[in-house]
Each structure stands twice: as structure tokens, then as C-alpha cells.
Amino acid sequence: MSGKRARSLLSAYLIAVFLHCQSASANELFQPGAYLKLSALLSDKSLPVQGLGRHTLVVNAIPLHDGRDYPRQQFNLHAKESRFWVRSLLPENFGSLRLLLEYDLLDSADDYSLRLRHFYAIRDIGGGHSLLLGQAYSTFASVAALADTEAGVALGNIVVRQPMIRWSWSSPADELRWVFALEESLSRIADTASSGLQIHAKDVVPDLVLKRETWRVWGSFSVAAMARQIRHEAFGQHSQSQWGGAVSFAGVVNVGRLDNIRVMLSGGNAAGRYIGNAVPDAYVNPAGNLQLQGAYAATFAYQHFWNESLRSTVSLGFSRARLPASVPAALTREARTANINLLWSPTEHYTLAAEYLSGYRSVKNGLQGELNRVQLSLRRNFQ
Amino acid sequence: VCFSRPLRLILLAVLLIQLTACNGSDPMRAAGSTVVRDDQLHALMATQVDVLMARIQTLAFDQNRTVDELDQERRRQMRQLGISAQSLQSSAQSVLQMRPALVMAVADVGKFEGLAAQLGSAAEQLEDAAARGDLSAVSELVARLQGTCAACHQLYRGF
Numbered sequence: 236m237s238g239k240r241a242r243s244l245l246s247a248y249l250i251a252v253f254l255h256c257q258s259a260s261a262n263e264l265f266q267p268g269a270y271l272k273l274s275a276l277l278s279d280k281s282l283p284v285q286g287l288g289r290h291t292l293v294v295n296a297i298p299l300h301d302g303r304d305y306p307r308q309q310f311n312l313h314a315k316e317s318r319f320w321v322r323s324l325l326p327e328n329f330g331s332l333r334l335l336l337e338y339d340l341l342d343s344a345d346d347y348s349l350r351l352r353h354f355y356a357i358r359d360i361g362g363g364h365s366l367l368l369g370q371a372y373s374t375f376a377s378v379a380a381l382a383d384t385e386a387g388v389a390l391g392n393i394v395v396r397q398p399m400i401r402w403s404w405s406s407p408a409d410e411l412r413w414v415f416a417l418e419e420s421l422s423r424i425a426d427t428a429s430s431g432l433q434i435h436a437k438d439v440v441p442d443l444v445l446k447r448e449t450w451r452v453w454g455s456f457s458v459a460a461m462a463r464q465i466r467h468e469a470f471g472q473h474s475q476s477q478w479g480g481a482v483s484f485a486g487v488v489n490v491g492r493l494d495n496i497r498v499m500l501s502g503g504n505a506a507g508r509y510i511g512n513a514v515p516d517a518y519v520n521p522a523g524n525l526q527l528q529g530a531y532a533a534t535f536a537y538q539h540f541w542n543e544s545l546r547s548t549v550s551l552g553f554s555r556a557r558l559p560a561s562v563p564a565a566l567t568r569e570a571r572t573a574n575i576n577l578l579w580s581p582t583e584h585y586t587l588a589a590e591y592l593s594g595y596r597s598v599k600n601g602l603q604g605e606l607n608r609v610q611l612s613l614r615r616n617f618q
Numbered sequence: 619v620c621f622s623r624p625l626r627l628i629l630l631a632v633l634l635i636q637l638t639a640c641n642g643s644d645p646m647r648a649a650g651s652t653v654v655r656d657d658q659l660h661a662l663m664a665t666q667v668d669v670l671m672a673r674i675q676t677l678a679f680d681q682n683r684t685v686d687e688l689d690q691e692r693r694r695q696m697r698q699l700g701i702s703a704q705s706l707q708s709s710a711q712s713v714l715q716m717r718p719a720l721v722m723a724v725a726d727v728g729k730f731e732g733l734a735a736q737l738g739s740a741a742e743q744l745e746d747a748a749a750r751g752d753l754s755a756v757s758e759l760v761a762r763l764q765g766t767c768a769a770c771h772q773l774y775r776g777f
Contacts, residue, residue: 268685270681320684320685322685322686333686335684335685335686337684352684353684357686371684372684378682378683378687379683379691381682383680383681383682408697409693409694409697450694452698489673492669492672493669493672493673493676540676543672543675543676546676546679578679580678580679583675583678583679586679614681616678618685
């Protein structure tokens with residue numbers, strides 16, 4: 236049996252277990268949950284080989300006007316955004332320990348194997364202090380400020396998930412929180428030789444993130460600062476490293492009863508892999524030296540509730556990287572997206588969504604490309 | 619100058635009283651032509667409770683946050699809801715205290731006092747349920763509270 240087939244069968248088995256536990260709902264220690272999401276996407280054109288770009292927005296999969304004849308009006312139907320999770324409901328005498336394990340099916344474009352999203356334990360240690368250990372959304376991200384879009388993540392939103400140790404302190408009224416984390420360090424390097432980005436996972440110093448979050452009646456605001464050591468090790472050469480940093484501001488402003496504005500602004504000379512899947516952390520120049528460059532991204536989203544079950548989001552996203560002269564011509568310099576959607580949740584178990592996405596990117600040599608996509612989806616919550 | 623939340627709300631209520639004092643058709647008029655408008659304060663709090671409840675309910679549609687993060691956000695919103703319920707309780711007490719000054723038919727006095735007491739009781743239970751983080755109890759009590767508001771306004775405010 237091939238590895239892919241085995242993984243798909245394992246996924247199917249685990250899904251069945253999740254759903255069985257859900258229907259039994261008698262487990263006192265662990266509470267399973269899931270949502271199944273079926274998405275239908277119609278794109279005006281596409282790259283012949285684009286991996287997950289067929290299923291969700293991948294900036295580097297936006298076709299360029301480079302004289303090639305790309306397939307037109309590609310239709311795709313998938314359920315890979317479905318999610319499955321288990322969380323603990325441990326007894327009081329076990330202490331205030333919370334566990335969460337969550338998967339989706341976006342591991343690969345070719346099969347339905349599971350991808351780990353979250354796996355962490357949080358322990359409250361008294362006095363408003365708590366400790367998280369495991370894989371979760373990066374502390375650099377502000378999850379409350381993510382735009383409510385259907386066609387993948389809005390450009391400029393930070394959704395990195397990675398292993399970490401995170402300490403946090405909340406004020407007694409829970410209106411203020413300080414968070415400090417040591418997170419997995421990976422360096423994504425662009426060099427002069429290849430148009431792809433190289434991932435270096437042997438970095439020894441974790442990414443350091445400090446964040447302050449505040450909540451008020453009008454909404455919430457957070458500011459995060461990060462320091463990273465970017466490393467590069469070419470075959471047969473000494474490794475080299477440089478320290479860089481990035482900041483991110485995120486806010487949610489309540490407008491009226493349920494409407495809200497969500498904003499995220501991030502940038503720095505080591506913001507790279509956090510702000511987009513097409514942005515390098517650093518570059519290797521022709522002399523072989525590691526070079527940091529600035530990159531920044533922003534998202535602005537307005538969510539309007541037509542009534543309590545019908546809502547829309549208009550979202551604009553932007554990212555830009557300052558590319559050195561020596562890098563390959565095919566590296567993405569700038570990208571923009573616009574999303575507009577209509578989501579209807581007649582009950583808390585069902586959501587029907589329709590979204591239009593317009594994507595744009597330009598690469599270092601000036602070539603540009605666009606993508607227009609319409610996505611329809613049906614989501615069924617089991618929790 | 620920093621004011622505490624109840625003081626800010628009282629100041630806001632006084633401002634609203636000033637702005638709406640010219641409305642002469644209100645049946646909640648005190649003897650001797652003094653207009654009593656403490657009702658704005660509890661209307662304000664009831665609206666706040668209603669908005670917070672709606673925000674808690676729409677969190678069920680959020681697909682960005684994990685169930686754990688959504689629970690944290692619910693707890694945070696419920697804490698705010700508890701604060702509003704506490705103010706609403708004090709306000710219900712004030713409404714009861716002002717009753718002797720209101721021009722009201724004898725037959726209405728019992729009903730009015732009963733509804734004010736119901737408001738206070740529902741607000742108190744809501745504060746408790748919010749403190750416990752009991753979402754289903756909170757939903758039920760908010761519905762009961764809204765029913766009491768509507769009944770009282772229908773009888774004595776005409777809307």
C-alpha cells in the first residue's frame with residue numbers, strides 16, 4: 236500500500252472515530268468536535284502545477300502575464316478545510332490543565348491526509364499566569380483580528396502555527412494581557428542560484444516574541460514585537476547568521492451592534508515567513524553573505540451583519556518585500572488581494588458562504604499576474 | 619479625571635435625562651411635575667446586555683479561532699455582561715424606590731412593583747450565571763430579562 240493511500244485511510248479512520256465519539260457524547264474527559272466544509276472554487280485561470288493553490292490562496296500560484304497559455308476556468312471541489320479536534324475536560328482535582336488537538340486536511344493537494352493545526356497544553360499557574368506548551372498560533376499573530384474570509388487566509392493576516400513555550404499574564408479583570416514566547420525558528424532564504432526558497436530548520440535560537448493585548452468595550456488592540464536570528468548554511472560553507480526584528484499591530488473595533496473593523500499591520504527586516512507564503516526571511520548576495528531586507532503587510536477588513544444570521548466581510552490585503560538586485564527574477568515583490576463575501580448561518584450548525592476573491596502579484600522582473608476566483612462553501616458544525 | 623464605571627454610567631444617564639427632559643408625553647411623571655427618568659439608565663444597561671449576548675452568540679460562527687480561544691473570548695464577554703447585569707440590578711432597585719413619586723393608578727402599582735422586582739431578580743441571576751460562565755443559563759436569563767423589559771415598557775411607556 237502506498238504511503239499516500241495509507242495516510243488517506245488513516246485520516247478516514249480518525250474522522251470516523253471523531254464522529255462516533257461526537258454522536259456518543261458520553262466521554263467525560265475528552266470532548267471531540269468537528270466541522271465538515273465542502274468548497275467549490277471556480278478560478279479564471281491557473282498554473283498547471285500549483286499544489287494547494289488549487290484549494291486555497293497561495294500567492295506564488297497566481298499566474299503571471301509571461302506569454303504562457305494557462306488553463307482557463309478551472310473548477311475545483313474539495314473538503315480539505317474540514318477540521319477535527321479533541322479537547323480535554325479534565326476534572327477539577329486534576330488542576331486547571333487544558334489540552335487541545337486539532338487537525339485539518341490541507342496537508343497535501345493530492346490526497347486527504349491530516350495536517351496538525353494545534354496540539355497544546357495550557358496550565359494556569361495562579362495569579363493570572365499561565366503556561367502553554369505545544370503547537371499553536373504564533374504569539375506574533377492576533378487571531379481575533381483575522382478577517383472572516385472563506386477563500387483561504389486574507390493576505391497580510393498572520394496565521395503561522397508552530398511549536399512554542401508561551402508564558403502569559405492576565406490582569407484580574409482580564410482587560411490586559413502580557414505574553415512572552417519562545418517559538419520554533421525556521422529561516423526561509425532566497426539565494427542567487429534558485430528561484431525557490433530554501434528552508435533552514437537547524438536554527439538554534441528560538442524566535443522571541445513579546446506581546447501586549449488590551450480589551451475594552453469598544454474592541455481590542457495588540458502590539459507584538461519579535462526578535463529572530465536568521466541562519467543560513469550552504470553546503471561546504473560555514474553557517475552565518477544575523478539578528479533581525481519585526482512588529483505587528485492588530486485591532487478590532489466594534490462598530491454598532493455587531494459590525495466590526497479588523498486591522499493588522501506588520502513589518503520588519505525579519506518579518507518574512509510570518510507575513511506571507513511568498514516572502515523570504517533573508518537573501519544571500521553574490522558574495523555569499525546573508526542579507527536582511529524589509530518586508531511589510533497589512534489587512535483591512537470590515538464585517539457587516541445584515542442580521543444575526545447573515546453577514547458580509549470586505550477585506551483588502553497587501554504585502555511587499557524589498558528585493559535585493561541579485562535575487563532571481565521570479566521572486567514575488569508585491570501582492571494584493573480583495574475579498575467580498577456573504578455568509579448565511581441559519582443555525583449555529585450550518586453556514587453557507589459565497590465569496591469573490593481578486594488576487595494580484597508582481598515579481599522582481601516586473602511581470603504581473605491576476606487571479607479571479609469565486610468560492611461557494613457549505614459548512615456543518617458538529618460540537 | 620478618572621471616573622469609575624458606575625459613576626460614568628450615572629453621568630451618561632444624567633446627560634440623557636437632560637437631553638430627553640423635554641418629552642412631556644411620558645406617563646412616568648412624578649407628582650409635582652418633576653420628571654423621573656432613571657429608566658434611561660436601565661434601558662442603556664439592557665441594551666448593553668443584549669449587544670454582549672448577540673456578540674457571544676455570533677462567536678459560534680468564527681472559523682479562525684480554536685474552540686479554546688473562543689471559550690476564552692466568551693468568558694471575557696460574559697464578564698462584561700456580568701458588570702452590566704450588576705448595574706441593571708441597582709437600576710431596578712432605584713426604579714422601585716422611585717415608585718411612590720410616580721403618578722400611577724392603584725391597580726397598576728402591584729404590576730409595576732412586580733415587574734421591577736422581576737427585573738432585579740433576573741439581573742441578579744444573570745450576574746451569577748455570567749460569573750459561573752454558564753452560557754446556557756446566561757442565554758435563558760437574557761431572554762427572560764428582555765421579556766420583563768418589553769412587558770414593563772408596553773404597560774408604562776407605550777412601546
